[in-house]
Amino acid sequence: MAELDTSGGGHKKKGPGVKKGKKLSTRVDLTPMVDLGFLLITFFIFTTTMSQPTALKLLMPDDKVKPEEQNKAKESGALTILMGADNHVYYYEGQLKPDASNFLSASYNGENSIRDVIMKKKAYVRSIAQDPNDPEHDLVVVIKPSQYCTYKNVIDILDEMSINVVKKFALVDIFETEEQLIKISDDSAKPSSN
């Protein structure tokens, strides 16, 4: 390692009677300085925030539009996603049947994920499309968060819309009957998870 050299400039002839001061080397040991430098670098690397937060835009539908002016969703192209407690997610296609036989359960990721459900629906809408120029015209996803779900669940589903490039989706208030259905399903799922 570099160290402070104090040995002087070697043997040089000295004039008679001339006292010469010891010549000090200008070499300085830089090791501690480098140590300090890298210590500070590590500190700044860890404290720096490289990723800026991003913003997800959301356009809300206007509530004041009269019912007769609202767009009616075709039953074949409608998919309703409902979010329950403990990251449970449910869906049904078209209209909810009175016996709730088409009320199905999905998950946010992994097997039977809501993404697969959306993609399947999308493929189905494309296969029955009338207008070849706009095959996804009839696809409408209705998002109904229940009072038990979290903010993250809502964002995840909205994010699914941009991941799967669903152009038409709406965040809609849930019906009482659907909320009860979610509650029953959530409760029935609980004992198995415990």
Place this chain on the structure above:
Amino acid sequence: MGRAKLPRKSTNIDMTAMCDVAFLLLSFFILTTKFKPSEAIAVTTPSSVSSKVAPNKDFVLVTIDKDGKVFLTIDDKEKRTLVVNSLNASKNLGVDVAKFKAADFIGASFGELNSFLSVAPENRKGNALPGIPCKDTTNNEMIDWMRAVSEAYAGEKMDLLLKGDNLAKYPSFKGVMTAFKRNDIQKFQMVTNPENAPVGSELYKKSMNGEKQENN
């Protein structure tokens, strides 16, 4: 037949070059680092694939913490004055304008606003504050706040941000959305952490083909 003697090399290394690099990197990191302002309200935001960077000045931010408490931040100090003046007039609150202007965020109901503002700013911590009531449909004070804010921004572009915690329950979010809707604010942005589109999804294929994400 003596072998040629190898000159013994010194173990001393010149540290100058390494020192140069170290300090170059150091100055880079010092200059690029931006310290996170210490936030009184701890919020962990969810992730989304959105690639649009959130605005960081002149925004109106509604924060929902993990207990569903709602806080309001108005970045522009001039607008704060407008908001408090209009609320003082309509609700007869008698709030000190200077104190309101100095407050970084608001987290109390109208009735408790004066006592909230009398607390020293460093003692206003999110977990001890009541938040703005909005869960109850009959007493949604966010509606009045948002009305005052949208009046203050009348004719101007408003960057409305919503920053919610992962664990916040939906009713608070719904209360905030109701407040937005009642004041004809249909457009807002939600602060999220960036995340890549999942491999194989439609958006992933799109970005692979070089298509830009739509920002509408």
